[in-house]
C-alpha cells in the first residue's frame with residue numbers, strides 16, 4: 001500500500017508541507033508507505049489541449065520537458081493520492097493546477113487510470129479561499145472516479161508565515177483524522 005503526496009506550494013517546507021506531513025505520519029503509523037513530492041521551484045507547463053493523450057493512450061503527456069510524466073507514473077502506482085496547496089488568490093497554486101490539468105486529462109484518456117484510488121485534498125490558508133481551493137481539488141478526484149475519505153472538518157489549516165499552521169490545533173487534528181480515515185479506506189479497498 002502506498003500513498004504519494006504532492007505539495008503544490010511555491011514555498012518548500014511551509015504550511016502545506018506541515019499539514020501533509022501530519023497526514024502522512026498517521027499513514028506511516030498505519031503501515032502505509034508514503035512519498036512526498038514538493039513542487040516548489042519547478043517549471044510545470046499547463047495543458048495545451050492538444051488531446052494527443054487521447055490518441056496515444058500510453059499514460060503519458062506529450063509535453064516531456066518537465067516532471068509531469070514522472071508524477072503521473074507515481075500516481076498510477078499509488079493506492080492513494082494527496083494533493084496539497086496553499087491558497088493563492090482564492091485558488092490552488094499554478095503548479096498544482098498545471099499538474100492536475102495534465103495528469104487529469106491523461107487519466108481520462110486512459111480509461112480513468114486513477115479510478116477507485118483514494119484521493120485527499122489538503123489546503124493551507126491565511127484567511128479566505130480555502131473552500132473553493134478544497135472543492136477544486138476534490139472535483140479533480142471526483143471526475144477521475146476516485147474515492148474521497150472525510151475528516152472531522154474540511155481539510156484546511158490556518159497560517160501565513162512558514163510554520164504558523166502548527167499552531168492551528170483544530171487544523172492539525174483534522175489532518176490526523178484524515179490520515180486515520182484514509183488508511184482505513186485504503187485497507188478496506190485492498191482487502
Ligand SMILES: Cc1cc2nc3c(=O)[nH]c(=O)nc-3n(C[C@H](O)[C@H](O)[C@H](O)COP(=O)(O)O)c2cc1C
Pocket residue numbers: 009010011013014015016017085086087088089090091124125126127128129158159160161162163
Ligand atoms: C501569491 C499569494 C497569494 C495568496 N493568496 C491568499 C488568499 O487568497 N487567501 C489567503 O487567505 N491567503 C493567501 N495567501 C497566503 C497563503 O495561502 C498562506 O500563507 C499559506 O499558509 C501558505 O502556505 P505555504 O507555507 O505552504 O506556502 C497567499 C500567498 C501568496 C504567496
